[in-house]
Amino acid sequence: MTVHVIETHKAFGGEQRKYRHHSETLDCDMVFSLFLPKQTDNKPTSLIWWLSGLTCTDDNFSQKGAFQKYASQHQLAVVMPDTSPRGTAVADDAGWDLGQGAGFYLNATQEPWAKNYRMYDYLTQELPQLVYSLIPNFSEKESIMGHSMGGHGALVIGLKHPERFRSISAFAPILNPSQVPWGQKAFTAYLGPDEKDWAEWDATSLIAKCDSAQPIHISQGTADAFYEVQLNEDAFLQAAEGKKVSYEKLEGYDHSYFTIASFIEEHLQFHKEFLG
Amino acid sequence: MTVHVIETHKAFGGEQRKYRHHSETLDCDMVFSLFLPKQTDNKPTSLIWWLSGLTCTDDNFSQKGAFQKYASQHQLAVVMPDTSPRGTAVADDAGWDLGQGAGFYLNATQEPWAKNYRMYDYLTQELPQLVYSLIPNFSEKESIMGHSMGGHGALVIGLKHPERFRSISAFAPILNPSQVPWGQKAFTAYLGPDEKDWAEWDATSLIAKCDSAQPIHISQGTADAFYEVQLNEDAFLQAAEGKKVSYEKLEGYDHSYFTIASFIEEHLQFHKEFLG
Known part of the structure; x- marks a missing residue:
């Protein structure tokens, strides 16, 4: 595995880096960003995965x-993957909610997507091995979080790997993609029209089947324009009954990164509790 | 004066807003951003002007x-003006360091720039009246700061108005534009080739002539690729001898916003001391 540093900036005593590598899984070149904290007294460094939303990059x-x-x-350390495979040889769609920038963190089974759209395998097999090798004094402890489509991704990947991720958090996640327009469009394209093939990529279905789930923290702005149609929490919270889920409404906050910036301290504090 | 709110996002209990208005001074439509802090107990709100660098917007x-x-x-409150007049009817240049995005916070005297490029008048006469009216419980206390070209702007505007701005700070400012390539290119275009017309827009000339200047705090990254050629501090610090200038070198930090984010808490703490 070869990886190239293409940017590095000192930030808060650590390093905000950007890397490029060729992904075998996705069959294209990919970039990702990685923040490495200041190394203090050889203290072990834990890893948080951040998954971004529709239209975003690393x-x-x-x-x-x-x-x-x-x-x-x-x-x-915080790793920020891209949100889909990329490049002129990779299938795309004219809409901003399908194709490049909208990989939904799953493995596609339908044409023309199946060849490259394997973000789930990329994030659970190929990229971790690369990222682990870049972290000095890695504690081997990980948590996962994300925003919107990336909140869906964090919940799905986190819930499928309770042995790997100690905690999960999300801002304005798509909690029940099978039942909302963004998810139905993407799942139909990537997975086909049979809804029974969608369940393994839907956090609401997954948490209903879990014996126990990791601690989960979710923040949702009440002024988020996507809240009612795309991000409703009712089915998820019902399916999650008895699990360790804290669901917080943020009065007056919207779907933007200004909301994330305002509450990121609280989310990292939440993860730190379980990462030790 | 008519002004339209075109975006508003709750952030840290306050509001991050974006406005559009028609500027008589610049003879074009302009946008600017304004952060309003949470209103607490009717406490008075002071105002900081942030001026951005080449290629930036609000x-x-x-x-x-x-x-x-x-x-x-x-x-x-923090107001973020744009960095030049804008629009298809406004003169521009193919380079990123002249024309739109590169107004240098001065009043141009040369064609084709003189008609629109009057950022100094805009920031000292027209925009303040508008911004003051948007701040609840305005204390009438102001400070000014900026980055790179905007650090030059903050120093020039601040030093010309000691009665208005209580403190000045800058990240990686162009301290002596008359003597460096960015400034020489812009000043020749906007002000003409006669260097004696440049002095009133050069912080090094201005501070040399001040009887007393406000407290000034400057941060400069040592890994800033523009440091040696464009941002050297020697002449400024010599001209500023005896004035209240703190000049801080940031080891390993570069010209990016990651540096600004890392030290913005310190800069706002500096201004707060003089804004009371």
Whole structure:
């Protein structure tokens, strides 16, 4: 596995980096960003995965998330993958909610997507091995979080891997994609029209089947324009009854990164509790 | 004066807003951003002007500056003007360091720039009246700061108005534009080739002539690729001898907003001391 550093900026005593590599899984070149906290006294560094939303790249959270201060304080590395495979040879769609920038963190089974759209395998097999090798004094402890489509991704990947991720958090996640327009469009394209093939990629179905789930923290702005149609929490919270889920409404906050920046300290504090 | 709110996002208990208005001074439509802190107990709100660098708009600092937390804590409004007049009817240049996005915060005297490029008048006469009217419980206390070309702007405007701005700060400012390539190119175009017309727009000339200047705080990254050629501090610090200038070198930090985000808390703390 070869990886090239293409940017590095000192930030809050640590390093905000950007890398390029060739992904075998996705059959294309990919970039990702990685924040490495200041190395203090050889303290072990834990890893948080941040998954971004529709239209985003690895840059949105690194530039607008305002997380680096707290990641440095808590000795946390944060990896920010891109949101889909990329490139002129990769299938795409004219809409901003399908194709490049909208990979939905799953493995597609339908043409023309199946060849490249394997973000789930990329994030659970190929990229971790690469990222682990880049973290000095890696504690081997991980948590996962994300925003909107990336909140869906964090819940799905987290719930499928309770042995790997100690905690999960999300801002304005698509909690029940099978039942909302964004998810129905993407799942029909990537997975086909048979809804029974969608369940394994739907956090509401997954949490209903879990014996126990990791601690989960979700923040949702009440002024989020996508809240009612795309992000409703009722089915998820019902399916999650008895699980360790805290669901917080943020009065007057919207779907933007200004909301994420405002509450990222609280989310990283939540993860730190379980990462030790 | 008519002004339209075109965006508003709750952030850290306050509001991150974007406005559009028609500027008589610049003879074009302009946008600007304004952060209003949470109103607490009718406490008076002071105002900080942030001036951005080459190629920037009003968005760069609002999205990447990570300042809102501290502005809310200190009851500070922060206004972020654009960096030049804008629009298809406004003169421009193919280079990124001249024309739109590169107004240098001065009044141009040369064609084709003189008609629109009057950022100094805009920032000292027209825009303040508009911004003051938007701040609840305005304390009538102001400070000014900026980055790179905007650091030059903050120093020039601040030093010309000691009665108005209580403190000045800058990240990686162009301290002596008359003597460096960015400034020489812009000043020749906007002000003509006679260097004696440049002095009133050069912080090094201005501070040399001041009887006393406001407290000034400057941060400069040592890994800033523009440091040696464009941002050297020697002449400025020599001209500023005896004035209240603190000049801080940031080891390993570069010219990016990651540096600004890392030290914005310190800069706002500096201003807060003089804004009371």
